Amino acid sequence: MSSLRVACIVPTYNGCAELGRLLDSLERQSAAFDVFIVDSSSQDGTAELARMRAPSVVSIPSSQFNHGGTRQMMVGLNPGYDIYVFMTQDAYLEDPDAIKRLLVPFADERVGAVCGRQLPHLDATPLAQHARLFNYSHVSQVKSVADVPTLGIKAAFMSNSFAAYRGEALLSVGGFPEHVIFAEDMYVAAKMLLACWKVAYAGDASCRHSHNYSVGEEFRRYFDMGVFHAREPWIREHFGGAGGEGLRFVKSELTYLGLPHVPLWPSAIFRNACKLLAYKLGQSEKGMSLRVKKKLGMYRRYWDSPYARG
Numbered sequence: 001m002s003s004l005r006v007a008c009i010v011p012t013y014n015g016c017a018e019l020g021r022l023l024d025s026l027e028r029q030s031a032a033f034d035v036f037i038v039d040s041s042s043q044d045g046t047a048e049l050a051r052m053r054a055p056s057v058v059s060i061p062s063s064q065f066n067h068g069g070t071r072q073m074m075v076g077l078n079p080g081y082d083i084y085v086f087m088t089q090d091a092y093l094e095d096p097d098a099i100k101r102l103l104v105p106f107a108d109e110r111v112g113a114v115c116g117r118q119l120p121h122l123d124a125t126p127l128a129q130h131a132r133l134f135n136y137s138h139v140s141q142v143k144s145v146a147d148v149p150t151l152g153i154k155a156a157f158m159s160n161s162f163a164a165y166r167g168e169a170l171l172s173v174g175g176f177p178e179h180v181i182f183a184e185d186m187y188v189a190a191k192m193l194l195a196c197w198k199v200a201y202a203g204d205a206s207c208r209h210s211h212n213y214s215v216g217e218e219f220r221r222y223f224d225m226g227v228f229h230a231r232e233p234w235i236r237e238h239f240g241g242a243g244g245e246g247l248r249f250v251k252s253e254l255t256y257l258g259l260p261h262v263p264l265w266p267s268a269i270f271r272n273a274c275k276l277l278a279y280k281l282g283q284s285e286k287g288m289s290l291r292v293k294k295k296l297g298m299y300r301r302y303w304d305s306p307y308a309r310g
Contacts (some may be wrong), residue, residue, distance in 0.1 A: 002086075003080045004083050004106065005037055005080065005083070006031065006032065006033035006034070006082065006083045006103065006164075007034050007035075007078050007081040007084050007204070008026065008033045008035050008036070008085040008086075008087065009037075009038070009074045009078070009084060009085070009086065010022065010035070010036070010037050010087050011037075011038050011039075011065070011070055011071065011074075011088065011089070011158040012037055012038070012040070012046050012047070013039065013041075013042055013065070013089075013189045014044045015044075015046055015090060016042070016044050016045045016046045016049055018089045019037075019046055019049055019089045019286060020049060020212075022087065022090075022091060022093075022290075023053045024092075025093040025251045026099075028229050029096055029098065029100070030097050030099075030100050030192045031097075031099040031103060033099065033280045034055070034056070034078075034081075035048040035054045035055065035056070036054070036057075036058070036074055037058070038057075038058045038059075038073070038074050038191075039057060039059050039060070039062055040059075040060055040062040040065040040070075041059060041062045046089075047059060051253070053216065058074065058077065058148075060073075061149050063301065063304075065169065065301070066178050067176075067184045067251075067299070068176035068180055068184030069176070069177075071086060071160070071176045071184065072175040072176040072177075072178070072244075074168070075170065075175060075176070079167075080147030080167075082103075082166065083103060083106060083108075083164050083165065083166060083167065084164065084165045084170065085099060085145070085164045086161075086162075086163050086185075087160075087161060087162055088160065088209070090161075090209060091161045091207045091208060091209035092207060092208050092209075093162075093206075094119075094207075095206060097205060098116065098162075098205050099164075099218060100200050100205075100206060101116075101202055102114055102116045102162070102164050103164065103207035104202065104205075105140075105142060105202055106166060107141065108142065108196060108198065109179070110144075110196075110198045111142065111166065111198045112166050112168075112169030112172075112173075112192040112198065112199065113158060113163045113164065113165045113166065113188065113192055113197070113199050113200070113207075114163065114209055115157065115158045115162070115163045115189075115200070115201050115202070116163060116164075116166075116200070116202050116205040116206060117136045117137075117162075117206040117207070118132050118136045118159065118161060118206065118207055118210065118250070119132060119206050119207070119208050119209075119210075119303075120132040120208070120210070121208050122134055122175060122210060123159050125212050125213055126256075126257060126261055126264060127140065127253070127257075127264070127271070128211060129208045129210070129256075130252070130253050130257070131210065132210050133155050133251070134249055134256075135269060136206075136251050137201075138203045139203050140200070140203040140204070141198075141201045142198050142201075143155045143193070143196060143199050143200070143201070144193065144196075144198045145193045145196060148193065148238065148239055148240075151194070151247065152239055152245075153235070153236075153240055155193060155199070156189040156190040156193060156199065156239055157186070158185035158188070158189040158199065159185055160185040161207065162205075162206075162207040163185060165188070166197075169192055171196055172195060173191035173197075174191070175188075175190060175193055176188060178307060179307040180231070180232065180307075181223070181231070181297070181302045182225075182228060182299055183222070183225065184234040186235070187232065187235075187274050189194075190235050190238070190239060193206075196249045196296050197204065215270070215271055215274055217298065218271060219274050219275065219277075220296065221278075221298050222275040222276075222279045223278040223281055223296045223297045224298050224299055224302075225278075225282060226280060226281060226282020226284075226286045226296065227283075227293075229241075229280075229283060230282065230283040230284070230286070246272075249272070250268075250269075253306070254268060258306045278296070281296060282296075282297075290303050290308070293308075297301050
C-alpha cells in the first residue's frame with residue numbers, strides 16, 4: 001500500500017484552534033500523503049494558520065461552500081492521486097498509524113471507499129459518547145451490494161470526517177454531488193455499491209470526532225437529513241429507510257445511560273422525539289417556504305443555491 005499516491009483534503013472555516021490540533025496529528029502519521037486545505041474565507045486566523053502549516057491552501061468565498069461541490073473541486077484541482085482522504089477540521093488522530101490503517105482495505109481493488117472509526121472527544125457528553133459508540137464499532141467490515149438486504153441503509157454508511165475514496169471509483173460514479181444539502185458521503189457510497197464497488201469500514205483506524213449538540217442543533221441537522229432523503233428517493237428505494245435504525249438507537253441509548261444516568265432519560269427521549277419530528281418535516285419540505293426551511297435547517301445557505309429549487 002506504500003506505493004499509493006494519497007491526498008488528504010481538509011475543508012476549513014473559522015476553526016483555528018481545531019485546525020492546529022488536526023495538523024499536529026497529521027504530522028505524526030506514519031503514512032505518506034500530501035495535505036490540501038480549502039478555506040471558506042475564515043475570519044479567525046484559520047486561513048493564515050493553514051498557509052503557515054500546509055503547502056497548498058485554496059480560499060473560496062464562504063457563500064460558495066458546498067458540501068459535495070467543494071470537495072469535488074479539490075479532487076479536480078489535484079488529479080492523479082490513487083486515494084483521497086477527507087477529514088474535517090474538528091477531528092484529529094491519536095494513533096500515528098490511523099491513516100495507514102485506513103488505507104489497508106484498498107488492497108482489494110474493488111473497494112471504492114473506506115470509512116474510519118470515530119471515537120468521542122474527551123469532553124463529549126454521555127449522549128454524544130453513545131452516538132459514536134452506536135455508529136462506530138471496533139469491528140471492521142467490507143460491504144457489497146449483496147449485503148444490502150441484510151444491512152439496509154447501513155450498507156452505505158460513510159462520514160467525511162475521516163474517510164478515504166479510491167480516485168478511480170469516485171470518478172466512475174460522477175464524483176461528489178453539488179446538488180445535495182449534505183450527506184454527500186452517503187450519496188457516493190450508495191452510488192458505488194450500486195455500481196458494484198465495495199465499501200469498507202475500518203474499525204482499527206480511528207479519529208476523535210463528536211458533537212455536543214443542543215436540542216435545536218440536533219433538530220436542524222435531522223431536518224436537513226429528511227430533506228436529503230426526500231430529494232434522493234432512490235436511496236430509500238434501493239437501501240430502505242432509517243426507521244428501524246432509529247428505534248434501535250433509542251433502545252441502545254437508554255441501555256447505555258443505564259441507572260447511573262436516569263436523570264438524562266427524559267432528555268434523551270425528548271431529543272429523539274424532536275429528531276424524528278425534524279426528519280419528518282424535512283421529508284415534507286416541498287410544501288414549505290424558503291424562509292421556513294432556513295429557520296428549520298442547519299445548512300441555511302443551501303436554500304439560496306439553484307439546487308434548492310430543483
